[in-house]
Amino acid sequence: MLEIKNVHAQFEETLILKGVDLTVNPGEVHILLGPNGSGKSTLGRVLLGDEKYEKTAGEIIFNGESFEDMDPSERAQAGFFFTFQSPPEIDGVSVKDFLFAAKKALDPEFKSSFKFKKGLEQTLEDLRLPAEFVDRETNLGFSGGERKKIEMASLMTLNAQCAFLDEIDSGIDIDTIRQIGKTLREFLSDKSKSVILVTHSDKLIEEVKPTHVHVFGNGQILKSGGPELVKEIQTSGFDAHVKRSSSLNVLS
Template identity: 40%
Template sequence: MSTLEIKDLHVSIETENGAKEILKGVSLTVNSGETHAIMGPNGSGKSTLAASIAGHPRYEVTSGSITLDGEDVLEMGPDERAQAGLFLAMQYPVEIPGVTMTNFLRTAKTAIDGEAPSLRHWTKDVKTAMEQLRIDPAFAARNVNEGFSGGEKKRVEILQLELFKPKIAILDETDSGLDVDALRVVSEGVNRAQDTNGMGTLLITHYTRILRYIKPDFVHVFVDGHVADSGGPELADKLEEEGYVAYEKAAASA
């Protein structure tokens, strides 16, 4: 049983006009086996939360805490956070010229686990995961994300998720840019990882369509750097019908 606990988190970024606070006191707890969906309008702080958990240097945590199983995540470097069991599926996966998928995946797995996986079992695991995610086997010899479509990049993110077996996964708009078929395949991969490893999932999305495939236990509404509301899956249905206008008006008048 693992727990990611975020308490009263305040995060700023440096702009041309000085420091700007993005997160203004976010508290959230994600346990093993739970799926938490974070929804909200653009600029509400959703991706900032994901980047802050992962340790992106652009984002400065000015107060509050993030712990994983009681350990201070903010004292860890990004690589140490991955080794501790955190995983971020990026909104915009980057290309890595000169590094093949095969080398990247095995090197990353070795770095996370502290030892190289058995080559025989590893090769089988990679092949199986690629087949399930409908990734062309030829991609294993290609450079990471180089020349991949948006949907192919998102499938590769979930390939990493399945192979690295994190305790807590943060999925930052993994559904963006996916057609219906790709959305289903990616969602099935997330569900497999959760069923197999019991991981907790923090799912950031604008739309409810992915929630038809990845069923949330909790839904949180982000507005202006705050958690404006929390509830069960029915809250997502309400947002689909009514949008965020009422929350934005309440934040503006606060």
């Protein structure tokens, strides 16, 4: 599904990603762990196609097609979904209208506004948001947890194939984490779908049951493994991996 090959990237002429390799297959859940500033969110921005982040080397292949000449909307049409750490407010545009427009952009043949609204109301209800949220201006005056739930509703509504979720758990309570975990399990019940999750929440990791775990540091993936790697990090922290990587870079 997604192949990331030796990707280097910079932000404002500062090199951040220094050779990232990652393959994500259908049905997999990949957790990205690492200290702040290690490159996790930058990888998501590069996958999104954010023009502020320049890919200087490497290749990104999604379902056999290169992302090289695709803008963010084309990547979304291909089935890639990205959530922001801080979802923006959109004045004057309701949640329903925003998501309906996004759905239409992905599928021009989609026309049923009434059916769409009913489905969205049910999705919000599943996330424990009142149905009236469909008519509220997108994220305007929403709490952090409400914004993250709207992101989850977007994921379910737009029917993406591969989702990059950037700290979807930040600033939310334990009940919301459980609801997000439940939504992600429902999303992943379709084994053709996959998730890349940047998180600092042990609880959310437990909820989604990852197939792969990766430790980021110094703009690279320093170590990869299964769920057991989470316990290793809980015990030893990130420093040992980051320092070991720095030592190897000096020696090379």
